[in-house]
Amino acid sequence: MLGVMPRPKGFDPTEVLDAAVGTFWQKGYAATSAQDLVDRTGLGRGSLYNTFSSKQQLFKESLRRYEETSATRVEEMLVAPGTIRERIRRVLMDVVHDEMDTSGTHRGCLAVNAALELGGVDDEVTARVRHNFERVENAFHAEFAAARQAGEIGSGRDPRALARFTLAAMYGLRVLGKTADRQALTQVVETTIEAF
Numbered sequence: 001m002l003g004v005m006p007r008p009k010g011f012d013p014t015e016v017l018d019a020a021v022g023t024f025w026q027k028g029y030a031a032t033s034a035q036d037l038v039d040r041t042g043l044g045r046g047s048l049y050n051t052f053s054s055k056q057q058l059f060k061e062s063l064r065r066y067e068e069t070s071a072t073r074v075e076e077m078l079v080a081p082g083t084i085r086e087r088i089r090r091v092l093m094d095v096v097h098d099e100m101d102t103s104g105t106h107r108g109c110l111a112v113n114a115a116l117e118l119g120g121v122d123d124e125v126t127a128r129v130r131h132n133f134e135r136v137e138n139a140f141h142a143e144f145a146a147a148r149q150a151g152e153i154g155s156g157r158d159p160r161a162l163a164r165f166t167l168a169a170m171y172g173l174r175v176l177g178k179t180a181d182r183q184a185l186t187q188v189v190e191t192t193i194e195a196f
Helices: 013-027 034-041 045-052 055-078 084-099 110-118 123-149 159-176 182-194
Strands: none
Touching (some): 013 034, 084 159, 159 182
């Protein structure tokens, strides 16, 4: 007897995730309906739920996908040439430019938005967001530790504390970017850099 071959999916799961990321990022978890996801991904409900099992699972996978792109972007900017202050400024100003994008979306950061909406309420989402934050914090920490070793920052400065401070500034820019202007955000960046 011949086995039944599974049907090929006929779609790229990464493209579907990218569409879902955009939907959740724009609307938030609670305000995103199944129909929104169907409309944005181009999949039928059956295909969507056969692939991801639930809206919550699709959201968690969307957060994982977002981390792949956003954290990798920060990591790449941090290892580019320049002093620690130049590289941190580059990362933070990238946030400012993103928040001041003329499209007017001011979406902030999907991980921060998820933390504000579901942090402490949904354990799995909280863990996923915590992982994202820790990954970025660890990237900052590695660069501050190397900068301290190279004498770019004082030997008495704690690289972990500086990493957390910078992480808070970066995500604070995401929240402020929903309402503040470029001048205010740039002032936060410059004050953060002066703290090193």
